[in-house]
Amino acid sequence: MKKLAFIVLLAVSVFAHAQVTVGSKKFTESYVLGEVAKRTLIDAGIKAEHKQGMGATAIVWAALKGGSVQAYPEYTGTISEEILKQPGLSGDAMQAELNKLGIGMTGELGFNDGYAIVMKKERAEKLGIKTLSDLKNHPELVAGPTHEFLVRKDGWVPLMAKYGVKLTNVKGIEHSIGYTALNSGQIDLKDCYSTDAEIQKYGLTVLDDDQNFFPQYHAVFLYRLDTPAPAVEALKKLAGTIDATLMIKMNTAAGESKNYEKAASIYFETKGKKASVVDDSLAPKEVGWIGRHLFLVGVSLLFAVIIGIPLGVVASRPGPLSSAILGVTGVLQTVPSLALLALLVPIPFLGISIWTAILALFLYSLLPIVRNTATGIQNIAPSLRESAVALGLEPRARLLKIELPLAARTILAGIKTSAIINVGTATIAALIGAGGLGEPIISGLSNNDNNAVLQGAIPAAVLAILVQVLFDVVDRVVIPKGLRV
Amino acid sequence: MGKVTALIGPSGCGKSTILRMIVGLVEPSQGEVQIDGAVLTKENALTLRRRIGYVIQDGGLFPHLTAGQNVALMARHLGNPEAENAARLKELSALTKFPEDGFNRYPSELSGGQRQRVGLMRGLMLQPDVLLLDEPLGALDPLVRHGLQTDLKAIFAQLQPTVVLVTHDMGEAAYLADKIVLLREGKIVQEGTLEDFQKRPAEPYVTEFLSAQRSMVAI
Numbered sequence: 001m002k003k004l005a006f007i008v009l010l011a012v013s014v015f016a017h018a019q020v021t022v023g024s025k026k027f028t029e030s031y032v033l034g035e036v037a038k039r040t041l042i043d044a045g046i047k048a049e050h051k052q053g054m055g056a057t058a059i060v061w062a063a064l065k066g067g068s069v070q071a072y073p074e075y076t077g078t079i080s081e082e083i084l085k086q087p088g089l090s091g092d093a094m095q096a097e098l099n100k101l102g103i104g105m106t107g108e109l110g111f112n113d114g115y116a117i118v119m120k121k122e123r124a125e126k127l128g129i130k131t132l133s134d135l136k137n138h139p140e141l142v143a144g145p146t147h148e149f150l151v152r153k154d155g156w157v158p159l160m161a162k163y164g165v166k167l168t169n170v171k172g173i174e175h176s177i178g179y180t181a182l183n184s185g186q187i188d189l190k191d192c193y194s195t196d197a198e199i200q201k202y203g204l205t206v207l208d209d210d211q212n213f214f215p216q217y218h219a220v221f222l223y224r225l226d227t228p229a230p231a232v233e234a235l236k237k238l239a240g241t242i243d244a245t246l247m248i249k250m251n252t253a254a255g256e257s258k259n260y261e262k263a264a265s266i267y268f269e270t271k272g273k274k275a276s277v278v279d280d281s282l283a284p285k286e287v288g289w290i291g292r293h294l295f296l297v298g299v300s301l302l303f304a305v306i307i308g309i310p311l312g313v314v315a316s317r318p319g320p321l322s323s324a325i326l327g328v329t330g331v332l333q334t335v336p337s338l339a340l341l342a343l344l345v346p347i348p349f350l351g352i353s354i355w356t357a358i359l360a361l362f363l364y365s366l367l368p369i370v371r372n373t374a375t376g377i378q379n380i381a382p383s384l385r386e387s388a389v390a391l392g393l394e395p396r397a398r399l400l401k402i403e404l405p406l407a408a409r410t411i412l413a414g415i416k417t418s419a420i421i422n423v424g425t426a427t428i429a430a431l432i433g434a435g436g437l438g439e440p441i442i443s444g445l446s447n448n449d450n451n452a453v454l455q456g457a458i459p460a461a462v463l464a465i466l467v468q469v470l471f472d473v474v475d476r477v478v479i480p481k482g483l484r485v
Numbered sequence: 486m487g488k489v490t491a492l493i494g495p496s497g498c499g500k501s502t503i504l505r506m507i508v509g510l511v512e513p514s515q516g517e518v519q520i521d522g523a524v525l526t527k528e529n530a531l532t533l534r535r536r537i538g539y540v541i542q543d544g545g546l547f548p549h550l551t552a553g554q555n556v557a558l559m560a561r562h563l564g565n566p567e568a569e570n571a572a573r574l575k576e577l578s579a580l581t582k583f584p585e586d587g588f589n590r591y592p593s594e595l596s597g598g599q600r601q602r603v604g605l606m607r608g609l610m611l612q613p614d615v616l617l618l619d620e621p622l623g624a625l626d627p628l629v630r631h632g633l634q635t636d637l638k639a640i641f642a643q644l645q646p647t648v649v650l651v652t653h654d655m656g657e658a659a660y661l662a663d664k665i666v667l668l669r670e671g672k673i674v675q676e677g678t679l680e681d682f683q684k685r686p687a688e689p690y691v692t693e694f695l696s697a698q699r700s701m702v703a704i
Contacts, residue, residue: 387545390508391559391607392534401562405549480549482591 019047020231023060023069026053026431026442027175028260029113029195029219032250033073035264036242037221037235043268044234052260053443055431056148057082062346064103064222068353071223071235075113077215079105079222081154087215102225104232107239108218111247113195115149115214117159118204123188131208135165135189144173144187154215156191162213174445193217195244197252219247246270258449282455285440290459293436296426297467300358301419304365308418309411311366312373313399326374329367337364337428345432357429357436364425365418372414376407409479416471423464427456437463487614487647491662493655495694499671500651504617507649508539520615535559538613538646542623544604546592552599553588556606563611577606580643582636598629605637609644618650622657634660655679655698667691 020041024034034050041048051069054060061083063069080089084097095105117132124130127138135141149155150172160167167189173181178190179198192199192206194217199206219242221235246267254263315325335343340360350356380403388402404411430438437456444452476484492500505511507518509530518525520533546555556577557570578585583602592600601621608616621637622630638661641648652658658665659679666676674694675687686692 383541383545384547386505386510387539387541387547389510390534390537390539392531393559393562394531397562401558402547406547408549480591482548482550482593 019049020071020227021069022048022050023054023063023072024050024052025057025060025072026055027193028197028251028254029193029247030073031260031443032247032254032263033109033219033221033242035260036238036267037071037073039261039264039268040234040238041231044230046228046231046234048231052439053430059342059345059432064224065101066346066348067224067226070227070231071221073109073219074105074222075217075219076108077114077154077217079220081215082152085153087153098222099225104223104225104227106221106223106236108220109238109242110219110240111195111242111244112216112218113193113247114217115154116192116194116209117189117207118182118192118199119189119207120182120185121203121205123185124205124207129207130205131210132159132163132165132213133210135163135167135207139166139168141167141188142169142171142186143167143189144171144178144181145189145191146175146178147172149191154213159213162211176445195247195251197248197255200248200252201255241271242267258443258452286455286459289435289437289439289456290463292434293423293426293438293460293463296354296357296361296429296434296436297419297422297463300361300426301365301415301422303358303362304369304418305415307362308366308369308414309373309404312370312411312414313377313404315370315374316377322374325370329370332363333367337425338431340364341428341432353432354429354434356432357426357434361422361426361429365422368414368417368421369411370414372410372417373407376410376414377403379410380406405480406483409475409483412471412475412478416468419467419471420464423460423467427460487641487645488664489641489648489650489662491650491652491658491665492668493652493658493665494668494674495653497670498668500668501619502671503668504539504619504649504651507615507617508534508537535563535611536614538608538611538616539619540601540604540608540617540621541619542621543597544592544600544607546600546603546607548592551589551591552583552595552603555592555603556588556610558607560610573610574606577609580609580640581606596629597625598633601625601633605640609640614647616646616648618648620651620653622652622654637661655695667694 022034022037022041024030031052034052038048038050054063054069057074057078060069060072064072074083076091076094079094079098081087084094086097089097091108098105119129129135129138143156145156150157150170156170173187173190176198178187179202181187182190182204183202192204194206198204221238223232223235250263250266253266254260257263311325311329315322332340337360340363341356344350344356344360347356350359384402384406388398393401426436427438427441429436430442437460439456440452441456441460444450444454444456492503494500502511506513507520507525509518509525520536523529523533525533546552547558550558553574556574560570560573561567574588575585577583578588581602583599583606587595587599587603592603595603605621608618622633625633634657641661648662650658650661655665664676665679665682667674667682669690675682675691677685682691682695686695
């Protein structure tokens with residue numbers, strides 16, 4: 001079985017290398033640039049796909065280095081500050097440093113999407129705040145920067161230190177939720193990207209960086225040096241073709257329609273090409289999400305059953321091995337799902353792939369199946385257990401003909417629990433580009449779009465109920481009639 | 486020709502433990518179990534068990550199998566021809582007065598007496614040399630119990646197996662067994678027939694035990 005899984009994995013990774021995969025980070029602009037790159041590659045006759053919104057810088061960079069994506073949009077400031085950790089590198093120096101790591105960098109696309117700090121206009125005017133230096137006199141302000149900005153080398157802490165500002169109330173808030181909080185007055189300050197569509201939408205004031213703290217964030221594409229040459233050529237041609245106005249226009253369009261492919265097609269229209277034919281209808285997308293979701297749940301559950309039941313049988317016999325199995329599967333269950341994904345992503349062969357998501361779901365499914373198998377067998381009446389021995393059945397036959405059938409109901413209940421938990425947990429698979437119903441949920445969350453969230457959440461809830469019903473039917477078919485009293 | 490021995494005594498005197506030792510569920514702390522001269526060991530337990538029919542209270546039937554599947558479980562496991570099994574089921578149903586259409590029922594759909602008959606059939610299926618009955622009639626109401634006692638006696642007479650029967654009913658022991666063994670706290674107090682017990686009690690406890698058996702007077 002292990003061998004089979006390995007071969008499947010190998011086949012998948014070989015297949016993946018036959019095309020160029022573009023990654024993107026988890027915010028609108030990155031999604032849009034990813035779509036621009038994808039269409040550019042396709043127009044150049046290269047087979048390409050776009051893994052949307054894979055995560056923060058660290059995850060997408062790891063995916064690029066690991067080879068599960070060949071290119072993704074990045075910013076010069078992030079490259080020097082976060083990736084190379086050498087602030088203030090020139091473009092050529094950056095290029096040289098990246099080359100040492102097997103990565104190439106295109107020319108600047110044509111706009112600077114630097115970090116900035118925004119406030120609500122009325123609030124800023126009322127307090128007379130125009131520049132970051134003005135913040136010094138207002139320690140009472142509530143700040144809600146993103147979690148990433150809070151820990152960046154060019155982020156919150158050094159920024160406040162440089163300006164000598166000491167705020168007492170600072171809490172990390174997800175980017176698009178932060179905008180809502182800012183607009184409703186729950187927070188006063190947050191970080192933003194200077195091309196964010198929300199600045200216009202909410203009429204926000206961008207505080208002047210009067211001491212020039214923020215590095216420049218010119219958008220570029222990073223690509224693996226082993227990417228096929230025609231693909232690299234196509235990406236390089238994007239340099240200098242997107243100015244700030246165009247980018248804000250695309251970001252606004254994407255923010256409104258939530259359709260990144262459609263937003264990206266604005267780029268091609270301005271370059272005199274025809275707009276992408278975008279299928280905007282929900283039904284096929286929904287079907288795709290549900291199909292992928294079921295695949296994730298089904299495959300992970302299948303492996304959990306194949307491996308969990310034998311583990312449960314071993315765990316049902318008292319001894320140190322039993323405690324070890326129940327202990328390890330129990331601990332696995334307590335690892336937060338995001339942390340588990342983060343731990344699995346750096347493992348070679350896994351990376352940002354559907355198999356990483358399946359492995360994580362598999363690990364989560366183990367405990368209920370293992371524990372119920374063990375309990376089901378342990379709870380068999382001693383008189384029945386002894387009857388089986390006294391009849392002269394050997395251990396293997398006792399297990400297969402007596403113990404497992406008698407425990408079937410409890411085991412099935414464990415599988416059902418795992419399946420239902422899996423339907424919910426599988427939504428996190430979208431974080432690493434594995435798709436499923438988490439895709440609309442996560443992109444909805446990152447764009448503050450409740451409709452999109454519901455497009456994922458409602459089918460996921462319905463699936464959970466259907467799984468429940470399905471297992472009731474399976475119960476009726478599989479459980480021996482004599483056990484149904 | 487087999488003899489019928491009844492083990493009798495108060496709860497906890499060790500009578501069931503003796504049966505469990507014979508079938509190899511419990512290892513003796515001292516001494517050994519011999520079946521037809523062969524010493525029971527861990528290695529030969531599997532083969533020796535298949536020559537023993539072990540029947541416990543309420544039959545010890547597997548609830549996920551029908552009565553017929555319970556009875557034929559071992560025979561099928563050993564790969565006996567299905568035609569033979571069917572013929573044997575028919576024979577056993579006549580012998581134990583269990584209706585043939587009951588073979589398709591699950592244990593939960595049978596009465597206590599029927600379950601006991603199924604347990605007995607399962608014990609007899611492979612034509613054992615030794616039959617161990619652990620309070621087989623303990624949980625049944627008096628009428629059913631009486632009927633089964635009569636049937637058991639007939640079966641013993643017909644098949645003539647070696648039987649070890651555990652009971653706490655002296656009347657049942659006297660009716661079914663050639664020899665009665667009275668136990669107390671893991672030790673044999675006296676062995677013999679009811680008459681021996683009544684006329685030549687080994688110690689006052691024997692008389693005390695007999696006088697506590699109210700129903701015996703009627704027999």
